[in-house]
Structure formats: C-alpha cells, structure tokens
Amino acid sequence: MKTRFTISRLRAHLRKQAEYSEFATKQHAKAKSQGIEYKWEDTVQRVHFLGVEADLCDLKSVYALADKLVNGTVGSPEATTMDGLKLPHGSPGTHSFSEDIQQDRWALSQNPGSIGAQRSWGWGLSGLRLPRLDIIIMSAGIGGWTGLDWISVVKCVLLDTVDALTWPTFKLPNPGAVVKRQSLLKSAKLSDEATQPLLSDQQNPDEPPLGEVFCSNVFGHYILAHELTPLLSRPSSPSSHVGGKIVWVGSIEALAEHFSIDDLQGLESFSPYESSKRLADYLALTSELSSVKRISEPYFDPSNTVTAFKSRDDKQKDDKSSFVKPKMYITHPGVFVSDIYPLHFILSMIFKCFTYIARWLGSPWHTIYPYEGAVSAVWAALIDTEELEKMEGYGERKSKWGSATDIRGAERVMKTEVPGWGWNGQVENTVDEARRKGRKRDAVDLTKEAREDFEVMGAKCWGKMEELRKEWEGILGVRDETK
Numbered sequence: 451m452k453t454r455f456t457i458s459r460l461r462a463h464l465r466k467q468a469e470y471s472e473f474a475t476k477q478h479a480k481a482k483s484q485g486i487e488y489k490w491e492d493t494v495q496r497v498h499f500l501g502v503e504a505d506l507c508d509l510k511s512v513y514a515l516a517d518k519l520v521n522g523t524v525g526s527p528e529a530t531t532m533d534g535l536k537l538p539h540g541s542p543g544t545h546s547f548s549e550d551i552q553q554d555r556w557a558l559s560q561n562p563g564s565i566g567a568q569r570s571w572g573w574g575l576s577g578l579r580l581p582r583l584d585i586i587i588m589s590a591g592i593g594g595w596t597g598l599d600w601i602s603v604v605k606c607v608l609l610d611t612v613d614a615l616t617w618p619t620f621k622l623p624n625p626g627a628v629v630k631r632q633s634l635l636k637s638a639k640l641s642d643e644a645t646q647p648l649l650s651d652q653q654n655p656d657e658p659p660l661g662e663v664f665c666s667n668v669f670g671h672y673i674l675a676h677e678l679t680p681l682l683s684r685p686s687s688p689s690s691h692v693g694g695k696i697v698w699v700g701s702i703e704a705l706a707e708h709f710s711i712d713d714l715q716g717l718e719s720f721s722p723y724e725s726s727k728r729l730a731d732y733l734a735l736t737s738e739l740s741s742v743k744r745i746s747e748p749y750f751d752p753s754n755t756v757t758a759f760k761s762r763d764d765k766q767k768d769d770k771s772s773f774v775k776p777k778m779y780i781t782h783p784g785v786f787v788s789d790i791y792p793l794h795f796i797l798s799m800i801f802k803c804f805t806y807i808a809r810w811l812g813s814p815w816h817t818i819y820p821y822e823g824a825v826s827a828v829w830a831a832l833i834d835t836e837e838l839e840k841m842e843g844y845g846e847r848k849s850k851w852g853s854a855t856d857i858r859g860a861e862r863v864m865k866t867e868v869p870g871w872g873w874n875g876q877v878e879n880t881v882d883e884a885r886r887k888g889r890k891r892d893a894v895d896l897t898k899e900a901r902e903d904f905e906v907m908g909a910k911c912w913g914k915m916e917e918l919r920k921e922w923e924g925i926l927g928v929r930d931e932t933k
C-alpha cells in the first residue's frame with residue numbers, strides 16, 4: 451500500500467514537472483525552435499517506478515531484497531483508483547487488463563494522452579531484470595526518540611534559537627532499544643509484539659543484540675549496499691571506468707561527542723541517533739583513504755557477496771575484470787519537518803514556524819520541507835561521478851554535502867563542517883566567511899592531530915563493521931543457503 455501511494459505521488463510529481471514546470475517551458479521552446487511539438491507524455495513515459503520493500507531491522511529481508519534485485523526480477527504494483535482502491539477486473543494498469551473487457555465507467559481510461567492513460571501507464575510491470583544500479587540512496591531511518599524534554603526545549607530555544615534548532619539537545623532517547631530477535635522474525639515474519647524490547651530483555655545467547663537505531667540507520671543499509679555491489683560494480687559500457695554510487699543520508703547533528711567506538715551500536719548511549727549518523731560520516735569520509743582501503747576493500751568486492759554466490763550466472767561470477775568499484779558518499783538534508791520527530795500534528799506546525807524563524811535568523815540548514823532537504827542527495831546522485839571524484843580529490847578530500855537554502859528558501863548544496871575532518875579533510879589556516887555561515891557556535895578549527903584521529907577512528911569503524919557483517923552472515927546462515 452505504501453509503495454503504491456509513494457509511486458502515485460512520484461508519478462503526479464513527474465507529470466507536473468513534465469507538463470507545467472520551468473523544465474517543461476524550456477522543452478516547449480526547444481521543440482518549437484526545431485519545428486516540432488513538445489509532448490509531455492513522451493517525457494513521463496521514459497521513467498519507470500518499480501517498488502520493492504524490506505525492513506532494515508529484519509536482516510533476512512534485507513538479504514532477500516538484495517537477492518531479488520541482483521538475481522531475480524522486479525515489478526511495480528498494480529494501478530488503483532484515486533483513493534487507492536482496487537480497480538475492477540480487467541482494468542488498464544492491472545495484470546488482468548484485457549482490451550476485450552468492457553471497462554467500468556470509473557476505471558482508468560486508455561485514451562491516448564488522457565489522465566487515465568498517464569495513471570495507468572507503467573503500473574503492473576513485472577519480470578524485469580536489473581542490468582545494473584547507478585545509485586543507491588540510503589535515506590530510510592528512525593530517530594528512536596520517545597518525546598522531548600519540554601523544559602529544556604523552552605530554555606534552549608529562547609537562549610540560542612538557531613543552534614538549539616539545528617543541534618537540539620532536548621530529544622529523549624530510548625536507551626538500549628534493540629531490534630526483535632532475528633530468529634523470531636524468520637519464523638513469524640512480522641512479529642506483532644507491541645512494545646519495543648530492551649537490551650536486558652534479549653535472551654538468546656546465540657544472537658548478539660542489534661541496536662534498533664543502529665540497524666535502521668546504518669547496519670541494514672550497510673549490508674544491503676554490500677550485497678548490491680554486483681549491480682553497483684557493473685560499468686555502463688565496456689569502456690566506462692565508473693562504478694555506481696552509494697549515497698548515505700547523514701545528519702548535521704552527527705557530532706563527535708555522541709560516538710564511542712566501544713559502543714558502536716549506541717546501545718549504552720543517550721544519543722544513539724546522532725551516534726549512528728556519526729558512524730556513517732566515518733565510513734563514507736574515510737572509505738577511500740589509503741590507510742583504510744585495506745580494511746574497506748572486501749566490502750566493495752562484488753565477488754565477496756552472498757548474492758554473487760547465489761547467482762546462477764557463472765560467467766559473470768568469474769569475470770572480475772569487468773567490475774568497477776562503487777564509490778561511497780555522504781550527504782545530509784539539513785533540518786526539515788517530517789514524521790521522524792515524535793510530534794503531534796499541532797506541535798509539528800509550531801515546529802515548522804520555528805524552523806522559519808531559524809532560517810530568517812540566518813541558518814542555511816533549515817530546509818523545512820523534504821523536497822528542499824533532498825537536494826544534496828539528489829545532487830550527489832546526479833552529478834557526473836568523475837566530476838565529483840575530482841572535487842573530492844579522488845577519495846582523499848571527501849566532503850559531507852549538505853542541503854541548505856538562502857533566506858527565501860531557494861535550495862543549494864553546501865559543504866558541511868565535520869568535527870575532526872573539517873570541510874574536506876584538509877587543515878586550513880583560516881575559515882572563510884562563506885563557511886562561517888551555518889557553523890556551530892562552538893565549532894573548533896581542524897588540527898592535524900584531530901584529522902589523524904578521525905582517520906584512525908574511520909579505520910576502526912570499518913574494521914568493526916566488517917567483523918559484524920561477517921558475524922551476522924554466520925548467525926543468519928545466509929551463505930549456507932547458497933551451498
């Protein structure tokens with residue numbers, strides 16, 4: 451249902467862009483100058499929306515999703531009515547469509563160019579094999595908060611509005627929250643236990659605890675991206691040297707003090723969300739450093755995946771020379787109002803008002819709406835890989851790309867300061883004025899020592915994550931299933 455709803459919204463957005471936007475106006479003018487007519491229908495028909503689902507906290511479902519994408523086929527759900535209801539048998543956009551069936555009055559029409567034709571087109575596709583993946587954006591995630599400390603909210607927002615609304619310290623965590631036991635999920639797919647288990651409740655000695663926030667925000671994605679490397683490593687043409695992009699959606703709140711290498715999953719932390727986002731920073735920003743590559747290399751090796759072992763295509767399995775290593779990037783969406791915050795609708799509206807105030811007080815990070823928040827991830831996804839690699843010094847000077855806006859809300863992408871890494875892993879003598887905008891009030895200039903510590907910590911994070919990945923492969927027995 452959610453996939454269907456999301457695809458419907460994307461489809462509506464696409465149509466708007468193709469028909470009425472600035473882009474559409476330009477296309478009209480271009481076509482006119484060539485003496486032809488621009489048809490928005492041609493534009494929308496080049497885009498397909500397919501839906502696949504997994505629960506990042508159910509690791510078996512993550513492996514199953516990867517297997518489906520690498521070795522299986524995918525499709526899109528069937529078309530529905532405007533209200534998401536089932537269409538009558540035989541309607542366009544459904545598997546049962548047949549031209550011979552008399553269409554219901556309110557069923558989708560297929561007259562060329564009609565709204566019905568646009569809505570019905572592309573639904574109900576099935577049996578499609580993915581040739582390769584250019585980009586994956588790892589955006590799903592949870593905050594894991596149970597509420598807000600209201601006294602602290604009032605105090606912090608009144609005393610330091612912008613910093614309090616950018617790096618809030620008043621969200622209440624659920625310390626020690628772990629995911630449901632994987633062995634339970636396996637047998638009873640979606641267990642309907644109402645309450646979130648805590649670390650102390652998890653009894654199975656064979657199954658080490660998995661932090662809920664850690665698994666949703668980092669580990670589930672980490673496994674998925676690794677298992678998708680067979681698709682991400684396929685070049686777009688035999689002469690291409692460019693692999694796919696793995697794009698993390700991090701957070702501006704990922705401060706150093708929230709993370710401890712001895713508590714990788716944030717199980718004992720009072721800020722597991724921020725800890726998980728800091729971990730993503732370490733992984734992405736250090737992934738290509740020469741000192742870290744030795745540890746991170748197996749992660750990017752497509753022949754090292756469970757999906758590759760499952761593949762029936764032996765030729766592809768052996769042909770390692772044709773693979774191109776995927777690259778990892780980190781972005782963040784600024785601050786926007788979404789369901790991630792545990793707020794009632796009215797409080798959400800009030801929060802939105804405050805985000806406007808923060809923007810008017812000079813914050814570039816208050817993107818307020820998801821559309822503006824998405825700009826950095828979309829930019830990282832669409833920019834030419836070679837150009838992005840050049841900007842990042844081929845892995846030696848990586849940046850955290852943030853979504854930002856000007857005071858009127860016009861979106862842009864800005865490099866973001868990362869404690870211990872600066873704006874690009876380079877120790878600079880001065881911080882220019884443009885970069886001061888959006889800087890945390892108590893930010894400390896990068897030193898050589900801090901930069902070295904960041905690199906060492908990055909290597910440790912990669913080491914621990916790879917250990918954990920292998921440990922869970924063993925616990926879940928996913929490799930045994932391939933024998």
Ligand SMILES: NC(=O)c1ccc[n+]([C@@H]2O[C@H](COP(=O)([O-])OP(=O)(O)OC[C@H]3O[C@@H](n4cnc5c(N)ncnc54)[C@H](OP(=O)(O)O)[C@@H]3O)[C@@H](O)[C@H]2O)c1
Nearest residue numbers: 504505506507589590591666700701784785786788789790
């Ligand atoms: N909002 C902000 O200000 C802000 C700031 C910094 C970073 N971010 C990051 O931006 C990303 C998107 O957040 P958002 O604000 O858009 O939150 P959101 O509206 O709550 O969306 C989060 C999405 O993640 C999915 N998700 C959560 N847990 C999952 C799991 N275990 N398996 C599969 N899907 C799961 C949710 O799916 P279901 O609804 O089906 O559960 C939902 O679609 C997150 O990574 C967040 O940390 C947001």
